[in-house]
Amino acid sequence: MLGLRGRQWMVVALVVGCCYLVTTGISFTGAWTTLNREPTTAELQRAANKEVAQRWRAWPAQRVFPGRIPYVPGRGHTEYASRTGIVPDTGCGQAAEPEIAEIVGRHGCKAVLRATYVDELEGVAVTVGVVVFADPFKADRAYKELPRSKNSQGSGSVSPALHAAPFPGTASARFIDDARQDRTVDRAGPYVVLTTSGQTDGRPASAVKKKRPGAPFAVAPQLGHAIARALAAKSLPDCSRPEWQC
Incomplete structure (x- = not known):
C-alpha cells in the first residue's frame, strides 16, 4: 500500500513539474515574441509623439534655431x-511680459527657448520664443x-509680447522692448511659437508715427512657422536607437 501511495505522489510531482515547465515555456515564448515582433502602429505613434515632445531638450540649440532660415519678403524671391x-x-517667467507668462504658466509651460534673427537687409530684428508644453492639448489651450497676432505695419508699440533679446556686437544689438512693433503666435505639436519684431536701429515704437508700406515685419511669422513645423514634424521611428521608446 505504501509503495502504491509513493508511486502516486511521484506521478503527481511529475505532472506538477511538467505543468511548471509548460507554463515557463509559454512565458518565455510570449516574452520572446513580444521582444522580437514588429511594433504596432499605435506603438510607433506613441514613440513618435514622445520623440517630438523631447526635441526641445534633446536637440542642440543650433538645431532648434538654425543659423539661416529662408523667407519670402513679398517681392517674390527668397x-x-x-x-x-x-x-x-x-x-517661462522671464521670457515674456506678465500677461503672457501667466497664461503659459497656467497651462504647464516647461521652458521658453529664445533666439533673435535679422532679415537679409538687417533692417528688421525678430526674437522667436518656443514655449514648451507637456503635450499638444496643453499647448493648444494656451x-x-x-493675444492674437498683431502687425502694426510699422506704427506704434505692441504689448503684451515676448521680450526682445538683443545681442551686443550684432545687427540686433539695439533691438529692445521699446522697439517692438509686431507680435505673432503659432502652434505645432506641444510647442507654441511666439515672435516679436521691430527695427534694428532701436528707435522706440512710440516714435514711429507713419505706417511703413507693405508688410515690414512679414519675416516674423514665417520664421515662427518654420521653427514650429520643424520641431513638430514627426520622424519615422527607429526602435533600434536608444532615443526612441517604442
Missing part, C-alpha cells in the same frame, strides 16, 4: 534671415488664450 544669438535662460 531671402534668408540670420540668427544673431540664442538666449541661455529658458525660464495658444487659444494668448
Whole structure:
C-alpha cells in the first residue's frame, strides 16, 4: 500500500513539474515574441509623439534655431534671415511680459527657448520664443488664450509680447522692448511659437508715427512657422536607437 501511495505522489510531482515547465515555456515564448515582433502602429505613434515632445531638450540649440532660415519678403524671391544669438535662460517667467507668462504658466509651460534673427537687409530684428508644453492639448489651450497676432505695419508699440533679446556686437544689438512693433503666435505639436519684431536701429515704437508700406515685419511669422513645423514634424521611428521608446 505504501509503495502504491509513493508511486502516486511521484506521478503527481511529475505532472506538477511538467505543468511548471509548460507554463515557463509559454512565458518565455510570449516574452520572446513580444521582444522580437514588429511594433504596432499605435506603438510607433506613441514613440513618435514622445520623440517630438523631447526635441526641445534633446536637440542642440543650433538645431532648434538654425543659423539661416529662408523667407519670402513679398517681392517674390527668397531671402534668408540670420540668427544673431540664442538666449541661455529658458525660464517661462522671464521670457515674456506678465500677461503672457501667466497664461503659459497656467497651462504647464516647461521652458521658453529664445533666439533673435535679422532679415537679409538687417533692417528688421525678430526674437522667436518656443514655449514648451507637456503635450499638444496643453499647448493648444494656451495658444487659444494668448493675444492674437498683431502687425502694426510699422506704427506704434505692441504689448503684451515676448521680450526682445538683443545681442551686443550684432545687427540686433539695439533691438529692445521699446522697439517692438509686431507680435505673432503659432502652434505645432506641444510647442507654441511666439515672435516679436521691430527695427534694428532701436528707435522706440512710440516714435514711429507713419505706417511703413507693405508688410515690414512679414519675416516674423514665417520664421515662427518654420521653427514650429520643424520641431513638430514627426520622424519615422527607429526602435533600434536608444532615443526612441517604442
